[in-house]
Amino acid sequence: MRGAITGLLLIMAPCAAADPNLGDHSTHLSEVVVVGGPGPRVVKSFPADGTEVPGGVLVVTIVFDHAMASDGWSYGWSAQGAFPLCLAQPRLLGDNRTFALLCTVAQHRTYLMEVNASPGFVSADGRLATPMLLHFSTADTGPRSMHDALLEAGLTDADEPIMSQHYGGGGVSISSTSPPPAIP
Secondary structure, eight states, X not given: OTTTSTTOEEEEEEOSSOOTTTGXXXXXXXXXXXXXXXXXXXXXXXXOTTOEEOSEEEEEEEEESSOBOTTOOBEXXXXXXXXXXXXXXXXXXXXXXXXXXXXXXXXXOEEEEEESSSSOOBBTTSOBOOOEEEEEEEOSXXXXXXXXXXXXXXXXXXXOSSSOOOOOOOOBOOOTTSOOOOOO
């Protein structure tokens, strides 16, 4: 039920003027806080949905419209496309909205990534992100260097997209029950 009614705070306090018909057990509701609005959604990605990129090193970026928690994420495979070979976990960048995932992709392939199919991406205030499919293909050019992949994704070394971080767990990536990515 995580995410369904997050941020709900109920404070029950004894009433100063208790109703004689209720005895001494009466309480009143003193505060209710509910985080409103829809959950986070992806507003930008690299590669952009439906585009073509060179084969080789690829930094996949997913940008949300809300500040996100770093300890929850979910990327998954789909039967309609290959899944890139990626590090086990993404990195939340300093803007707290962008996740970067280092991958490699083969030339002449179609890729499909399910983003948040197994809910894991969650906003800093606890709302689950809306799932999406990211579809892209690769051209016959490549391979490219790590430096070129960072620039193409709009990142620099200063963004530290690949540096290790302390990680509390909670994310989901390709599991051992997923079919292995096809190798050309």
